[in-house]
Amino acid sequence: MNVLVIGKGGREHSILMKLAESERVDNLYAAPGNGGITQHATCVDINETEIDKLIDFALTNQVDLTVVGPENPLLDGIANRFQAEGLKVFAPTKEAALLEGSKSFAKEFMQKYDIPTAGYATFTDAEAAKKHIKESGAPIVIKADGLAAGKGVVVAETVEEAVEAVDSMLVDKAFADAGETIVIEECLVGKEFSLMAFVNEGNVYPMIPARDHKRAFDNDEGPNTGGMGAYAPVEDITSEIVSFTTREVLQKAADGMMEEGCPFTGILYAGLMQTEDGPKVIEFNTRFGDPETQVVLPLLENDLAQVFSDVLDGNDPQLQWEDSIAVGVVVASNGYPGSYDKGVSLPNFNPSESAYIVHAGTKKVEGKLVSDGGRVLLVGAKESSIADATSEVYQTLTDLDNSKGFFYRNDIGKHS
Ligand code: AMP
Ligand code: GLY
Secondary structure: OEEEEEEOOHHHHHHHHHHHOOOOOOEEEEEEOOOOHHHOOEEOOOOOOOHHHHHHHHHHOOOOEEEEOOOHHHHOOHHHHHHHOOOOEEOOOOOOOHHHHOHHHHHHHHHHOOOOEOOEEEEOOHHHHHHHHHHHOOOEEEEEOOOOOOOOEEEEOOHHHHHHHHHHHHHOOOOHHHHOOEEEEEOOOOEEEEEEEEEEOOEEEEOOOEEEOOEEEHHHEEEEOOOOEEEEOOOOOOHHHHHHHHHHHHHHHHHHHHHOOOOOEEEEEEEEEEEOOEEEEEEEEOOOOOOHHHHHHHHEOOOHHHHHHHHHHOOOOOOOEOOOEEEEEEEEEOOOOOOOOOOOEOOOOOOOOOEEEEEOOEEEEOOEEEEOOOEEEEEEEEEOOHHHHHHHHHHHHHHHOOOOOEEOOOOOOOOO
């Protein structure tokens, strides 16, 4: 079969690495891909939101299956458009992708279907929002309703900070349309984890739990980012917690979307807090997580092309996971998640046998690899213990010691 993967990040590189191992795949394409993806797939110069061009490409090149990585094309209706052309696509429709695209939709949906989540209220008026904050007190969480690349969330420790966040979103329009409505949530306390599943309508096949680290700097300090490192599976997230989350969150969400008349097909991602009262949803994403995918897929023993086909055809893919732990640390450009330079030379990494490199913001210029984004690449390793995997990763990262322009967290996998 011919497979097209849409996107250019680490998540897509990871999906393509796994698909490249498949005996079922004849031709692998990536649009637009990145500097590392060229090793596994033919990179096509079409951006992720150029849906007409992507459809043309898929039709002309007899693409049998398209997998969509990022969220923006989902909300633009890429799955609806591909399906209308009779093209097989592993991705939710734009109606189903609203679980990620609108936090207020997601919160109302969770309330309706009794899915555990933080208490909340929705506002468009700044004064009403501030009154609510003053009555509730801090800590409290302020979120832009729409997509904001992981940056539209403020966990405010004080009432003043929360009021500032309201002004920035509703008055100064820091997130433009995405912040026209805000959600104010109860602050949950506990350990975070992510659980992703392959979903086709009412069928839910969970993966292993992962833990992402969203803050830019060590000890969870600094601004929120798209994710600075991850590991999977997560020791403190027991199989009982995974079963509970599968039943009470992912299955209820899949069933609820069918009830709503917009059945979900694709990857459903729940970001959760393991609270004293059990797991509660922080957010839904309607796609593979980044960087969770880079530590989850390397542990999948199945042929990924077969898994996508099975799930789409309504068959149980019988997921099997390697009994190891994968750790991944993101190398980012100095300045990320704010502004940063591009085009900085990257060293040649010499990963050991159990380590691997997943590219995100890289490109090849005259045969040499340079940075081309905020999150540049991820160094991962899988080993029988988290300590060994972590030490392999940080050993490989010493190859970066003489390069300027990059930073990474030193504490991924070292404390949970
Ligand atoms: P989100 O973009 O919704 O995943 O939020 C980004 C980060 O903010 C999460 O990974 C959490 O660390 C934090 N966060 C979001 N919502 C809450 C909440 N209700 N309580 C505590 N922390 C939260
Ligand atoms: N790692 C969180 C996300 O993919 O949104």
